[in-house]
Amino acid sequence: MNTVAKFIIPIVLLVGFELYQKDDAHDDVRDDLVQVCEDDGVCLKALGQYYETCFQKAYRNGGRRRAATFSMGKLLVCINDGAGEPIFGVEPNS
Numbered sequence: 001m002n003t004v005a006k007f008i009i010p011i012v013l014l015v016g017f018e019l020y021q022k023d024d025a026h027d028d029v030r031d032d033l034v035q036v037c038e039d040d041g042v043c044l045k046a047l048g049q050y051y052e053t054c055f056q057k058a059y060r061n062g063g064r065r066r067a068a069t070f071s072m073g074k075l076l077v078c079i080n081d082g083a084g085e086p087i088f089g090v091e092p093n094s
Contacts, residue, residue: 025070026055036088046083054078 037043058075
C-alpha cells in the first residue's frame with residue numbers, strides 16, 4: 001500500500017496542477033476579452049456562446065517533455081467563425 005501511494009500521490013498532484021493552470025489561463029483570457037468587448041453587445045454575446053468550445057480548441061495540455069500551449073489566434077478565429085462575422089481583428093498566421 002505504501003509503495004502504491006508513493007507513485008499515485010505525485011501523479012495526482014501533477015494532474016491537479018495542470019488542471020489548475022488551464023483553469024487559471026481560461027479565466028484570465030476570458031477576463032481580458034470581456035474588457036476588450038466593453039459594452040459591445042454583439043461581442044459579449046459571441047464570447048458567451050463560443051468561448052468555452054473555442055478555448056478548448058486553442059489550449060493544448062503539455063506532456064512529459066513539452067509545456068502546455070495556448071494560441072490566442074486560434075481562439076479569436078474560432079469565435080469569429082462561430083459568430084459568422086469578424087468580431088475580433090486577427091493578424092494572419094497568429
